[in-house]
Amino acid sequence: MNAKSWFNLHSWAGLFVGVLLFVTCVSGTLATLSHELEYLTDAKYRALTSSASTNYLALENTLNKHYPQAQLLFIQRHKQDYLATEAALKVGDSFRFVYLDAATGRLLGEGEWARISRFLRNWHMNLSMGWTGKLIVTSLSILLVILLVSSFYVYRRWWQGFMKKPAALSLDKRSSWSDWHKLLGLWSLWFIAVMAITGGWYLVEHGLQTAKVPHYVSSPQAVSEFKKQSPRKGLSPISLATAYTAAQQAFPSLDIRYIRYPNKADQPIEVRGYNDDILLRLRANRVYLKPSSGEVLGIQKGEELNLLPRIKDTADPLHFGNFAGIGTKLIWGLFGALMSFVSASGIYMSWLRVKRKTTTGKWLGLSGVVAIGLVVASILTTSLSFTERSVPNQVYSPILG
Known part of the structure; x- marks a missing residue:
């Protein structure tokens, strides 16, 4: 492929569903800092x-x-x-x-x-459109790969551009937008690669889930056997403090952060936490407890996960930067904003290049109109659905008070 072909491929990937890609970048950036946004809005x-x-x-x-x-x-x-x-x-x-x-x-x-974090995560994860929305969002990782690879051919001697001073931004000057597009794109290359890789995994994971292919570690044998037993009547579920103590004694190094009660007496209490592992989400380390006695049914340690489960539990910390405190979240937020700018500036440069020769409708094309339609529909759908949260008819947990 010659330089022009790479440029055309790069432009196509950026414009094919450019608005949708831009909105996904923005929503992901905000979702990364969603809890911090809530922190600022209410004590x-x-x-x-x-x-x-x-x-x-x-x-x-x-x-x-x-x-x-x-x-x-x-x-x-x-x-x-x-x-x-x-x-x-x-x-x-x-x-x-x-x-x-x-x-x-x-x-x-x-x-x-309903809260800020719920809205942003629903919107970013699947446009609040369920299976189809998740397929659309995760498929954008393919476009990111195309954009990432083609950029090295579009921008000749790209390695010399990291310290190149860009021209002052001018609304109608495509060359000035091009300077900033290249500069911020270069500094964001590592971040775009991370988003492309993790997004690609989410696409694969979506396919595995759809095909019902097992790709995560099974619960311990004792948990499976416990679920098959008929629970003894008249037994009360253990208290929160008791569950914490039982899990801590069974897994002393676990920094317990999550305790979930089951819906029924024949299901375990699940305790999750961190264990000084590198890049693993909360659910990688677990303790399963018998809900009526606190007896340990099994322990799952992140350090013992096989390859696929390890990838599954590493994707989220890498994608959202939620693995080393506020510092990494702010870095992810900054580069997410830069990635959003790179996406938006690419769209705008394309419009500046053709605006004298064509109409907005012809420039957008069918894919552009569909992308805008999806964005509008996703905002409306998310606004209407993010407040919904049903509760189970029964919960096997102590009645408070």
Whole structure:
């Protein structure tokens, strides 16, 4: 392929569904910092201290005091200790988030399922369009690969451009937009590669899930056997503090961040946390407990995962930068913004190149119109659906109070 062919391929990949690619970049950037955006908007999302310790007994006492007759679905503390701990409750037939300070157990506020982080994650993950939306979003990774590879051929001697001073931006000068497009694109190459690789994995994962191909570690044998047993009647589920203590004794090095109660007595309590692993999400390390006694049914350690499960649990930390505190999240947010600019400037340069020769409709083409339609539909669908969160008819957890 000659230089012109590579340029045409690069332009096609950037414009084929350019608006959709741009919106996915923007929504992903905002989703990366979604909890921090909530932190800035309301005090209930802010922990009172940045202490790494979690007082589960104090948390449980607060829930018992303020929410009698409710039941705990799960409780989670984020990797970032400045964020409030979230307890998800079943209050009657409705769902409610309760925000608490992890170290003291103090009640900070409450809210519904609908919030900034939920909107952004639903929108970014699948445009709130279920299976089809996820296929569309993950397929954009193919365009990213094309854009990444073709850029090396479009921009000759690209390695010399990292320190090249760009021209001052002028709204109608395509050359100035080109300078900034190249410069920011070069500095974002590593980030675009990370997004392309992780997005490609999400596409593969979507295919494996659709084909129902097992690709994650199975629960321990004792858990499977426990599920087959008929639960003894009259046994009460253990308390939150008891579940924490049992899991900590079974897995002493585990930094417990999440405890989920089952719906039925023949299902285990699941405890998750971090274990000083590199680039692994919360669910990689687990302890399974018998819900009526706290007996350990099994332990899953991230360090023992095989290749596919390891990839599955590494993709999210890499994609969202949520693996080393606020520093990496801000870096991911910055380069996500740069990637969004690169996408938008490429679209705008294309329009500047042809605006005197054609109409907007012809320039967009069918794919452009469809992409804009999808973006509008996704915003409307997300706005209408992100508030929805049903609760199970029954939960096998202690009745609070």
